[in-house]
Amino acid sequence: MKKEWPLWEIFIRGQHGLSHRHVGSLHAPDAETAILNARDVYTRRNEGVSIWVVKAADITATAPGDKGPIFEPSETKVYRHPTFYDIPDEIGHM
Amino acid sequence: MYAQMVKSTGQGVKSRDEMSAEERDFQDKVDADIRIEPRDWMPEGYKKTLIRQIGQHAHSEIVGQLPEGNWITRAPTLERKMILLAKVQDEAGHGLYLYCAAETLGVTRDEMTEMLLSGKMKYSSIFNYPTLTWADIGAVGWLVDGAAIMNQVPLQRTSYGPYARAMVRICKEESFHQRQGYDIMMRMARGSEAQKRMAQDALNRFWYPSLMMFGPSDANSVHSEQSMAWKIKINTNDELRQKFVDQTVPQAEYLGLSVPDENLKWNEEKGGYDFSEPDWDEFFDVLRGAGPGNTQRLTDRQKAWEDGAWVREGLMAHAEKKAARKVAAE
Numbered sequence: 121m122k123k124e125w126p127l128w129e130i131f132i133r134g135q136h137g138l139s140h141r142h143v144g145s146l147h148a149p150d151a152e153t154a155i156l157n158a159r160d161v162y163t164r165r166n167e168g169v170s171i172w173v174v175k176a177a178d179i180t181a182t183a184p185g186d187k188g189p190i191f192e193p194s195e196t197k198v199y200r201h202p203t204f205y206d207i208p209d210e211i212g213h214m
Numbered sequence: 215m216y217a218q219m220v221k222s223t224g225q226g227v228k229s230r231d232e233m234s235a236e237e238r239d240f241q242d243k244v245d246a247d248i249r250i251e252p253r254d255w256m257p258e259g260y261k262k263t264l265i266r267q268i269g270q271h272a273h274s275e276i277v278g279q280l281p282e283g284n285w286i287t288r289a290p291t292l293e294r295k296m297i298l299l300a301k302v303q304d305e306a307g308h309g310l311y312l313y314c315a316a317e318t319l320g321v322t323r324d325e326m327t328e329m330l331l332s333g334k335m336k337y338s339s340i341f342n343y344p345t346l347t348w349a350d351i352g353a354v355g356w357l358v359d360g361a362a363i364m365n366q367v368p369l370q371r372t373s374y375g376p377y378a379r380a381m382v383r384i385c386k387e388e389s390f391h392q393r394q395g396y397d398i399m400m401r402m403a404r405g406s407e408a409q410k411r412m413a414q415d416a417l418n419r420f421w422y423p424s425l426m427m428f429g430p431s432d433a434n435s436v437h438s439e440q441s442m443a444w445k446i447k448i449n450t451n452d453e454l455r456q457k458f459v460d461q462t463v464p465q466a467e468y469l470g471l472s473v474p475d476e477n478l479k480w481n482e483e484k485g486g487y488d489f490s491e492p493d494w495d496e497f498f499d500v501l502r503g504a505g506p507g508n509t510q511r512l513t514d515r516q517k518a519w520e521d522g523a524w525v526r527e528g529l530m531a532h533a534e535k536k537a538a539r540k541v542a543a544e
Contacts, residue, residue, distance in 0.1 A: 124324050145314045150533035184254050
């Protein structure tokens with residue numbers, strides 16, 4: 121019998137108040153063990169206060185080739201940024 | 215560095231005219247320091263060379279645990295034992311970060327492990343030398359980790375995203391390794407005459423193997439030329455070796471130890487030391503498998519892999535049973 125442990129993506133909240141961030145991946149037979157392993161692999165120096173583990177196979181992602189159609193439309197919408205609008209100096213900070 | 219003599223395509227760097235449109239786009243990104251991510255298009259040779267390099271690097275971290283693990287039960291104090299345990303645990307972690315980076319290129323963890331165990335993939339020559347005394351643990355941290363850092367710091371800027379990110383984590387931790395090694399050397403060098411002799415002996419034995427870690431001169435290597443164009447190699451072997459010697463000699467002087475090289479001399483003109491080359495025949499022998507520790511290291515890894523098989527399989531079977539039970543209950 122030969123079956124490799126599945127791959128898990130590891131997300132860690134560095135401090136209270138911050139979002140979880142992807143830090144890497146590891147192999148484990150199940151989610152509980154993935155958390156234990158993640159503690160040993162990614163938080164040996166106090167790097168986290170919370171861990172999420174997600175099976176890598178369960179992640180759906182955009183493809184690099186879709187970058188144009190997905191992200192380019194927002195490039196032309198400069199009016200979504202505050203700097204698009206000129207506010208007279210005498211109004212002060214806005 | 216932990217990867218030596220990594221072969222790339224062996225064909226030299228293609229000119230822009232010889233490149234396909236995809237290859238040109240890829241090279242433009244690399245030249246502009248835009249990171250290549252796993253699902254981006256990349257040349258087959260880039261992918262293969264990276265798997266070889268990252269794999270060799272990962273294997274070195276894993277095999278590198280063995281010479282140090284050798285001293286965990288015999289560390290002179292409880293504090294030294296805890297420090298050494300933490301360091302060896304870090305090495306395992308470094309191996310894991312790197313394996314994960316390599317896996318994003320489509321090779322599996324088991325495939326890499328099997329290539330290590332069959333001798334198809336290499337690990338750094340340095341780990342085939344034995345750690346005979348406690349002072350060797352100091353020398354390994356100071357010199358071996360010191361040499362590794364020389365290479366790993368620039369690799370934080372390497373073109374492949376997952377590799378660069380693994381390197382950032384590794385470099386943060388590696389500095390602890392080198393400092394704890396130097397701390398051991400300071401203690402030994404300031405100790406009794408016998409301790410000082412042990413420290414000098416460790417330096418004598420680890421000096422040239424450490425210089426070999428950078429690999430032979432690659433000034434004319436087509437493999438290195440290609441790897442540098444792809445930015446998976448940042449400096450030449452000779453540049454890094456020179457930097458290592460220039461950094462390390464004053465540290466040895468501070469310890470009151472002498473570097474075992476009668477040709478070692480400051481060269482004002484080049485602003486660095488002149489020094490003797492290591493014995494490259496010995497290096498090639500060690501790479502071929504004839505070093506003092508090759509057989510032992512590989513046997514130990516094979517045994518660990520075989521002895522652990524029932525645990526890997528048992529935990530997987532348990533996880534599957536648990537998952538099936540959960541589905542049945544729903």
